[in-house]
Amino acid sequence: MAVTRRSYSRATETERREDLIAATLDCIAEAGIQGATVRQIAARAGVTGGLIRHYFATKDQMLQAAYRQLMDGITEITKTAAEGADPKTRLRRFIVANVTPPVTDSRTLSLWAAFISHIPLDPAFAAIHRESYVSFLAELETLLIAFFAERGRIVSRQECRAYAIAVNGLIDGLWLEGTLAPDLFKNEELSETAIASVEAMLRLPPGELC
């Protein structure tokens, strides 16, 4: 008896990899890390389970690739939000972008937290986090330096770093709060709080960043 075999089409390596990574993120977002099984991911990507090991030596390596892509995506969004315009506007846009959709998004948070919880368990994940954190901090520091320079305010390198750390903390924290309990905040409350707080943290007169 002639066994019928599922028809398929071959894809380029990059295409397939992207599909698999996208499917991985979908599965984690919908069912947690526990639900991101090889079979579920394969089904979501429209392939059979065995194919995964053709592209990734192990499931863990695929998870790491997915984590990397997630963080790159977030960095990309906030970075482009802060393009063009003058230093003040760039800084404001960067801050706002971090506490508004699509960054404040239940799916993004679920993914982020799932990976964060693996950081203490697996050095590979720790390295990815470290990389994206350092890059984020550097971007923020650059924005702050430009902002201070434009206003002719002298701020030492150390102070700038301290400001970046603090502002980054605030942004992360508000992002968390706003994403975990969006119903507790009125429409613009979060961005306004973020802007007003950064103003204060930088010892600017109220309304200076608006």
Place this chain on the structure above:
Amino acid sequence: MAVTRRSYSRATETERREDLIAATLDCIAEAGIQGATVRQIAARAGVTGGLIRHYFATKDQMLQAAYRQLMDGITEITKTAAEGADPKTRLRRFIVANVTPPVTDSRTLSLWAAFISHIPLDPAFAAIHRESYVSFLAELETLLIAFFAERGRIVSRQECRAYAIAVNGLIDGLWLEGTLAPDLFKNEELSETAIASVEAMLRLPPGELC
């Protein structure tokens, strides 16, 4: 043939529950949510797997109980850190307690993140988070009200809430940063940054909270 059966001793219900919850947290911290299997947890607690269903209808309910205990523990630590003394000192201690060990601790973070990632997937976890978040925010708001009152500064209820949200965000964010990459910060850098930032956010003169 006489089958030898493992000897055991009976425990009170609360004792056993606590043991099981502690074992659950240990397992999650060491091997992630994936590693927190019924068998592993039971082994860690020094009992056999079947016993778990005698105390918890389902594994998920045990996870929820563990989450609740984790958050209660954190709340407890920071709350007692802010006891006694005058309002200013209480506020400062509360802030510092949140960005120093044992709250900034790799284990705590791993646990916290593991549960956070379940919030978007399971309403039961969302409810637990909501409860602890609201309680934390209320505690902070109380501290702020007392602090402002002592200084004779008039701050509306709304302003106070906004301050509490912002300060909470900052604390959470710095806690994250400090715990995920402790080597990036010098010994006291994080608490000092936290204190200085809160001072600025509340529009206090520098050094006012020291």
Place this chain on the structure above:
DNA sequence: GCGTTTGTTATACGCTTGAATAATAGGATG
């Protein structure tokens, strides 16, 4: 001390998991 209760162990069940391997077919190459 004896019987009863029930906390605890032991075992089994059906299912899913990540991974390995063999068989197949798509699609470029000549």
Place this chain on the structure above:
DNA sequence: CATCCTATTATTCAAGCGTATAACAAACGC
């Protein structure tokens, strides 16, 4: 149009999963 390469499917495997159930023994009342 035949050939070859390899991306993809299909199947298998041992291990581990959460849960259910039955047998056992520890501690307590009497």
